[in-house]
Amino acid sequence: MNEIDNKPFQLEQSSGSLLDLPAAGNDSHRDSRREFLRNLLTGTATATVLMVFGPGATSFASRGRPNTGAKHQFAYVININNCIGCGNCVRACKRENSVPTAQFRTWVERYVTTDKGVYVESPGGALKGFEAVNAGIRAAAKRSFTVPKMCNHCEDPPCVQVCPVGATFKTEEGFVLVDHGHCLGCAYCVQACPYGARFINKDIHKSDKCSWCYHRVKKGKLPACVTVCPNKARLFGDLKDPESEVTQIFNEDTWMVLKPEMHTDPTCFYIGLPREVV
Numbered sequence: 001m002n003e004i005d006n007k008p009f010q011l012e013q014s015s016g017s018l019l020d021l022p023a024a025g026n027d028s029h030r031d032s033r034r035e036f037l038r039n040l041l042t043g044t045a046t047a048t049v050l051m052v053f054g055p056g057a058t059s060f061a062s063r064g065r066p067n068t069g070a071k072h073q074f075a076y077v078i079n080i081n082n083c084i085g086c087g088n089c090v091r092a093c094k095r096e097n098s099v100p101t102a103q104f105r106t107w108v109e110r111y112v113t114t115d116k117g118v119y120v121e122s123p124g125g126a127l128k129g130f131e132a133v134n135a136g137i138r139a140a141a142k143r144s145f146t147v148p149k150m151c152n153h154c155e156d157p158p159c160v161q162v163c164p165v166g167a168t169f170k171t172e173e174g175f176v177l178v179d180h181g182h183c184l185g186c187a188y189c190v191q192a193c194p195y196g197a198r199f200i201n202k203d204i205h206k207s208d209k210c211s212w213c214y215h216r217v218k219k220g221k222l223p224a225c226v227t228v229c230p231n232k233a234r235l236f237g238d239l240k241d242p243e244s245e246v247t248q249i250f251n252e253d254t255w256m257v258l259k260p261e262m263h264t265d266p267t268c269f270y271i272g273l274p275r276e277v278v
């Protein structure tokens with residue numbers, strides 16, 4: 001099914017929407033950029049980045065759903081127990097978003113645990129799925145599982161904190177987006193992301209990442225990766241819709257997030273996330 005609960009909607013415009021970004025020549029942005037670069041040279045910008053991960057951050061779970069006043073509050077669920085590593089999601093993302101060769105907005109990793117350690121691989125981002133594990137590792141394997149990864153659309157995204165021109169921003173509906181019209185391609189956000197979800201698009205020389213298919217969602221459709229998953233390993237929905245499957249999973253409070261110690265409060269929730277996953 002390609003629509004969210006068969007009820008198309010239009011996202012509300014907010015101060016974080018694509019339509020409301022300041023013009024490239026905005027004086028306040030130029031001043032902010034100068035100050036950022038000045039701080040970078042003196043070392044204080046680095047301290048700012050480190051503060052993002054400092055102690056005292058409140059978890060998404062403990063403070064509940066954010067009350068932004070927006071009509072919608074979106075979240076994503078990945079069920080590890082249902083993922084079969086087929087690569088359909090990666091291929092769909094490539095087609096939908098024209099992602100360059102050898103670069104990925106979403107990818108899938110395979111973990112094989114043995115008594116000697118954990119083997120992790122993601123050949124070509126799992127664009128073509130996975131081949132059989134070699135005989136030696138297979139004989140020693142205790143278990144194997146596949147883990148889809150992408151941008152976590154954090155409540156407290158460090159990528160937004162470090163962008164010197166405001167090209168990376170968060171909307172009230174929960175999307176973390178990049179405005180390529182403002183992006184300098186400086187890669188500060190790439191370095192700040194603790195999940196390795198960002199890259200510099202080699203075709204346009206701008207920062208790129210998963211957008212939860214914002215262009216589709218604002219038309220009432222699901223992200224492309226969700227529509228092609230054959231086993232419902234990927235779910236997307238509105239936390240303000242009590243009937244949404246994502247809302248029900250959130251309320252059950254059995255989900256986990258990647259790298260909780262980073263205090264970024266991801267809104268990509270995992271079910272059945274093994275402790276070996278990094």
